[in-house]
Amino acid sequence: MTRTGYDKIKADLDRLHTVALPEILERLANARAEGDLTENAEYLGAQESRAMMEARINVLRDKLARAVLIDPSQLPRDEVGFGCTVRVKDLALGDEEEFTLVGAGEEDYEAGKILFTSPLAQGLAGKKVGDRVEIKVPKGMENFEILKIRFEE
Numbered sequence: 001m002t003r004t005g006y007d008k009i010k011a012d013l014d015r016l017h018t019v020a021l022p023e024i025l026e027r028l029a030n031a032r033a034e035g036d037l038t039e040n041a042e043y044l045g046a047q048e049s050r051a052m053m054e055a056r057i058n059v060l061r062d063k064l065a066r067a068v069l070i071d072p073s074q075l076p077r078d079e080v081g082f083g084c085t086v087r088v089k090d091l092a093l094g095d096e097e098e099f100t101l102v103g104a105g106e107e108d109y110e111a112g113k114i115l116f117t118s119p120l121a122q123g124l125a126g127k128k129v130g131d132r133v134e135i136k137v138p139k140g141m142e143n144f145e146i147l148k149i150r151f152e153e
Contacts, residue, residue, distance in 0.1 A: 001067050001103025002083065009067075009105040013060040016053060024049045063104055070103070077151055080124045082116045085150050088124070091132070091143040099124075 001009075024046060031043035070082055080086050085100040101116045101124070114121055123135030124146070131146045 001069065001105060002071075003069055005103040005105035006064065006067055006069060009060055009063055012105075013057065013064065016057050016060070021050075021053055021057070024053055067104070073151075078128055078149070080127045080146065080149055083151060085152070086124055086146060087148040088144040089147055091145060096147065101125075 028043065028046040028050060031040055031046050034040055034042070080101070082101055082103070085098060087096060087098045089096050098112055099120070100111075100113045101121045102113045103116060107113050107115050116122075116125070119137050120135055120142075123133055123137075124144070127133055127146050129146050129149055132143065133146070134141055134143050
């Protein structure tokens with residue numbers, strides 16, 4: 001992932017630790033003070049929220065622990081790779097699409113930013129302008145032609 005993606009995940013983790021988790025722990029303490037915990041829906045709900053929050057925190061910690069920071073400016077500029085924006089033509093439909101291949105924490109599917117680890121990105125990786133590629137994606141096989149590759153400076 002890039003430094004930007006790393007920082008975004010780190011900020012989310014910090015927010016969970018400093019804001020969200022303390023709010024849940026306060027809910028839990030308030031519900032516990034109400035007495036009988038076996039039939040206390042607020043207590044049970046807070047317990048479930050805490051478990052989900054702790055699971056999310058563990059996922060983010062794991063991502064950060066296993067992160068490899070990449071500087072896209074050090075990668076080859078003539079082939080599809082991490083950090084590039086690639087324009088492709090869907091050979092079945094004739095439509096053109098553009099994708100930016102990003103690391104964890106930077107994905108935004110609405111904006112065309114897809115994870116570099118996705119099947120589509122992996123199928124495009126290493127290809128050059130003019131190459132045609134057949135990629136197995138969850139909904140089947142797709143065929144593309146690479147039209148343009150660019151890197152943001």
